[in-house]
Amino acid sequence: MTTRRGTEERIPLLLGVLASLAIALVAIPLVGLLVRVPWSNLGSLLTSDVVLDALRLSLISSIAAAALSTVLGVPLAWLLARRRFRGRRVVRAAVTLPMVLPPVVGGAALLFALGRRGVVGEPLDAITGIVLPFSLAGVIVANTFVAMPFLVLTVEGALTNSDRGVEAAAASLGASPLRVFWKVTLPAIAPSLRAGMVLAWARALGEFGATVTFAGNLQGRTQTLPLAVFVSLENDRNAALAMSLVMVAVSFAVLLGLRDRWWNNR
């Protein structure tokens, strides 16, 4: 490698070239998408039955998954952050596994467990009549499966770093542990909780693999936006482009909204 003469402010050529390539890798597909978007009849494309159904299902399932992730994930994060118990490391690894696991594998696992003939699915069907696969509930379960780890990790991190002394003070004033959690702990980590909820929601909104494997691809029942985009690529490219644009816009808005939390306002 050659050493270059020059001022400190100059960006080393090698780093500059590689960084530019990185930007190009991310930007070119987005530009390609934006160039192809049929802007003139965007309105009619976005109001077709397929798109409206997918939009509605995506909104319902992603919001429901974010809510379910919060209701279940916050107590779990609290447990992981605040209590020493046997198998805690294993639990943490298992909970975050869906972040690493190929979503298709997650969907398959859900199918074996909660499917009509699954270990849990069969008794669930027999006792309650609830059948998860190929239903909206199934979409929500699949979305929660992949999205919850984002919430758990974010909230657990915040709880680990939050001031335990304030909680001790609340307890000394007569508050029960649940009251301390509700009135003191949660408000103190509210910004991180919000960030975790948005992350979980965004992950659920983009979910494809686990959903298609576990809940199928039925228009009007389980076909969310990503699934509809995939199908439309085959038969209606303009609709696929329009829906892709919606998802890009939403994702970008989410990232902009989160940037203060993630990048510390630099």
Add this chain to the structure above:
Amino acid sequence: MTASAQPRQLDARLRVSRGDFQLEVDLEVSGQQTVVLLGPNGAGKSTVVDALAGVCPIDAGRIVVDGVVVDEPATSTFVPVRQRGLGIVFQQYRLFEQMSVLDNVAFGPSAQGVRRAAARRRAAEVLDLLGATELASRSPRDLSGGQAQRVAIARALAVEPSLLVFDEPLAALDVEVRADLRRALIDVSAGTGALVITHDPTEAFLLADQIVVVEDGRVTQRGDSEAIRMHPATPYVAALTGTNLFRGTAHGGAVTLDGGLTLHAADTHAAGPVVVTIDPVAVALHQAEPNTSARNTWSTEVVAVEALGERVRVVLGEPFEVVADVTPGAVEALDLRAGMTVWASVKATELQVRPATS
């Protein structure tokens, strides 16, 4: 209601083992006394707070608050801190930043089942008592250290505790606001009795009815300020508490002590009631009237001479009781013995003058 008929606010025999560290401290607070637990860092003061606050259950002994056993390993009794009736004012205030000051103070009553409106009324009363009414709608984030401590005291007081516990209440505050808060602390403690934990001997002298000195997990001395100051039981206590402390009135560079004697101080700004402290090391002794630049000289009688490790403590009597720490060499040179007359001198710059609390 007579004080003698009431149980002690606190009766604690604390035994805690933490690895090599052993805590063995007995504490009693009764009759609305203010008891100060005084000790250096690592002496076990925070373990005492943790044990009382239920953070660290004791290994043996027992804690009785207002006649109720709250921790006793022998009988497997352990009452969580929320039911102990203690009002704990923690180091660093620990206010709830997401709530207003008023809601911070109302938190305790609410947690104990008082309705929201009544809890807030109670909070407003307590804030008023502490002269902090104007802070009610503020956020704890916008408070100065002194204001935050005032709110923390109000918050602890709002639950009408059997005993107030203050953990290093004045340590984090500027000298100017200390006197103010010390005053507030004395006022609120008078009603309930208090345990104050501190490493600062001056604060201990100013606040305590009774001082308990802890060193390395054990009580090395207990008594009132006078007894501890004049008769330190260990070299450590001597160093820790070896401060001459007087009350008086300052007027333009001079301080008239409550006993009538006037001393010169370098500080010419102080006025009104003050507390004067003189480091025993700063008190010089002479055989005859000294020809020195020191502005305070007087003739006095040696009351006692006590060896304290590498130094010798000389207790001086009339016209006012002062202790002087000198080297064994000086004792020999001056042939210091109890009952003899010597001259003492203190430079004006060695007088620490602070506004008094009361």
